[in-house]
Amino acid sequence: MQVYHPTSVDxxxxxxxxxxxxxxxxxxxxxxxxxxxxxxxxxxxxxRVGELKEWDGMRIGAGVTWRRIEREGPKALAEAARTVGSxxxxxxxxxGGNLGTASPAGDGHPFLAAVDAxxxxxxxxxxxxxxxxxxxxxxxxxARRDDELIAAVRLPETLPSRQAFGKIGVRNAMVIxxxxxxxxxxxxxxxxxxxxxxxxxxxRATRAETMIxxxxxxxxxxxxxxxxLVAEEVRPITDHRSTEDYRRHGAGVLARRLLExxxx
Amino acid sequence: xxxxxxxxxxxxTANVSHAGSLLDLLRDDLGLPGSKNxxxxxxxxxxxxxxxxxxxxxxxxxxxxxxxSTVVTVEGIGEAxxxxxxxxxxxxxxxxxxxFCTPGFVVxxxxxxxxxxxxxxxxxxxxxxxxxxxxxxxGAIVRALENLSxxxxx
Numbered sequence: 001m002q003v004y005h006p007t008s009v010d011x012x013x014x015x016x017x018x019x020x021x022x023x024x025x026x027x028x029x030x031x032x033x034x035x036x037x038x039x040x041x042x043x044x045x046x047x048r049v050g051e052l053k054e055w056d057g058m059r060i061g062a063g064v065t066w067r068r069i070e071r072e073g074p075k076a077l078a079e080a081a082r083t084v085g086s087x088x089x090x091x092x093x094x095x096g097g098n099l100g101t102a103s104p105a106g107d108g109h110p111f112l113a114a115v116d117a118x119x120x121x122x123x124x125x126x127x128x129x130x131x132x133x134x135x136x137x138x139x140x141x142x143a144r145r146d147d148e149l150i151a152a153v154r155l156p157e158t159l160p161s162r163q164a165f166g167k168i169g170v171r172n173a174m175v176i177x178x179x180x181x182x183x184x185x186x187x188x189x190x191x192x193x194x195x196x197x198x199x200x201x202x203x204r205a206t207r208a209e210t211m212i213x214x215x216x217x218x219x220x221x222x223x224x225x226x227x228x229l230v231a232e233e234v235r236p237i238t239d240h241r242s243t244e245d246y247r248r249h250g251a252g253v254l255a256r257r258l259l260e261x262x263x264x
Numbered sequence: 265x266x267x268x269x270x271x272x273x274x275x276x277t278a279n280v281s282h283a284g285s286l287l288d289l290l291r292d293d294l295g296l297p298g299s300k301n302x303x304x305x306x307x308x309x310x311x312x313x314x315x316x317x318x319x320x321x322x323x324x325x326x327x328x329x330x331x332x333s334t335v336v337t338v339e340g341i342g343e344a345x346x347x348x349x350x351x352x353x354x355x356x357x358x359x360x361x362x363x364f365c366t367p368g369f370v371v372x373x374x375x376x377x378x379x380x381x382x383x384x385x386x387x388x389x390x391x392x393x394x395x396x397x398x399x400x401x402x403g404a405i406v407r408a409l410e411n412l413s414x415x416x417x418x
Contacts, residue, residue: 001282003265003328023329027306030324033283034304040283045329067318086394087372089306091318092325173393174307 003043009051009149013124015044018146022046024063025092027085028101046149052096058155059120062096066108069095074155076163076182077111083167084108086174096150099135102142102201103176107167109136109202110182113194115159120152121145129154136201160184160192162262168250178242179234179250183258189216191259198234198251205233205255212259226259227252267331271296272340278327286325287311290337298338298367309395310368312375313337319375321394338367341374349412350374357408361399368395373409382413 006012016022021040023029024047032038046052052063055072067090070081084090084098084107098108099119111117112132119135121128121144128148135143144150163184169175180196191213193205208229215222231252238244268277271294278293285304290296290313299322300310306321313322314336322335342348347355350373360366369392376383376391383391388409397405 001265001328003326003331005329005331023326025324026326026329027321027324030285030326031305033326034285034323038283043283043326043328045326047329085306086309087375087391088309088312088319088321088394089324092320173390 001041001043003045005045005048007048007050009049009122009151010124012044012046012049012149013122013147015042016147016149017042020044020146022100022149024052024094024097024100025065025089027089027093028097028103052151058157060095060153060155062099062150062152063094064096066090066093066095066098069108074111074159074163076114076165076184077108079165080107080111080167080180080182083165083172083175083177083180089174095153099142099150099153100144102136102140104139104200104202105177105180105197106202107177107180107196110180110194110196111163111165112153113202113204114163114182114184114192115156117156118154119150120154121148122151123148127151132202139200160186160190162186164258164261166254166258168254176241179236179247179254181251181254181258183255183262185259185262189213191262193230193255193259195230195234195251195255198236198247200235203234205230205251207233208255218259218263223256223259227256230255265328267328269330269332270334272336280327284327285323286313286315286327286330286335287322289327289330290322290335296337296339299371300364300367302364306394307396308365308368309372309392310365312368312371312395314371314375319372336371338371341370348374350377350409353408353412354405357404357411359401359404359408361397361401365395365397365399369397369405376409377412383409384413385410388413 004015020042054061066081066084167180177197185191234251236247302310311322
């Protein structure tokens with residue numbers, strides 16, 4: 001096995017290529033290694049690349065840890081960060097690693113979808129900035145090419161005034177979401193609803209968004225309709241973690257509660 | 265490849281040939297079995313160490329990626345005849361049952377107190393959320409650390 005420890009993005013890019021595993025916090029890669037599912041020939045360790053840890057306004061470097069986001073991030077992203085794994089996991093795991101793994105249950109994803117974040121991918125000859133929707137291609141599949149590195153996440157210049165994250169799981173800590181969700185709302189009523197763990201990639205409940213965005217002061221009937229639309233729009237499956245029915249129901253309830261928190 | 269790192273204040277080298285974990289390196293190559301191997305997926309916290317100042321699961325650190333790093337394991341915390349205050353507090357409160365999870369709890373608690381000398385009960389619980397005790401001895405563990413937080417000494 002060959003391992004490289006670049007200290008700059010350029011050096012890291014020079015080592016990338018087919019079959020090379022970029023390693024950030026290791027919290028996903030090492031689970032695969034320990035279970036015998038992955039035995040990489042070449043690894044590029046990114047822990048020493050200072051550039052990837054830079055956080056400049058709305059540009060969050062891929063190597064920024066959940067620990068730091070928990071303390072310094074925008075409200076709903078910080079709330080999401082606080083539910084990632086445990087203190088041990090948050091000290092190691094990064095926002096870029098979360099994107100690289102692209103688990104349908106990634107806790108960072110709903111926020112990025114809710115605010116229409118973009119993902120910055122760099123290769124030795126170009127920088128591509130992809131909308132989140134074009135980055136996630138399927139379960140653990142992304143648009144990143146073998147010669148590219150996830151460099152940063154870019155958030156829009158202004159974020160919605162009210163935002164909330166929530167997650168359903170069997171316990172508070174150390175849990176992979178059955179459903180996770182971010183709801184944002186502007187003073188003029190414009191609302192976004194993004195959900196994870198209920199489709200192969202993070203998704204927006206656009207019909208629910210359109211319906212509730214036109215209502216300034218939602219009534220009980222509006223909230224019930226919003227909840228129903230969210231539950232109708234999600235596309236969950238049944239697996240070892242939950243059932244399709246439970247996820248569908250949970251998605252509606254969770255989105256409604258987060259909306260109520262935003263309205264609160 | 266040969267890697268060098270500092271473990272419990274001592275400079276050590278090891279020959280690593282595959283993508284194995286820092287936990288295996290510590291236990292099998294460096295003769296430090298205090299960090300325990302249980303879930304190998306970061307769920308249980310029994311392999312907790314402090315890597316370059318951060319509490320992490322050593323099972324999720326690729327050993328070769330620890331090249332040049334500073335690691336503190338439970339063996340580097342306290343001595344048999346002069347326990348660390350966390351160890352002393354856990355000993356006095358009877359916060360050890362089978363003992364398997366204890367090293368991980370000790371390391372996580374030492375990390376907590378290093379950053380917050382007087383944590384509340386909720387802060388203690390949140391800081392230990394990544395450590396599992398299969399004997400379910402959480403009550404005594406939290407009481408021990410509350411005692412330490414409140415300065416309830418021997």
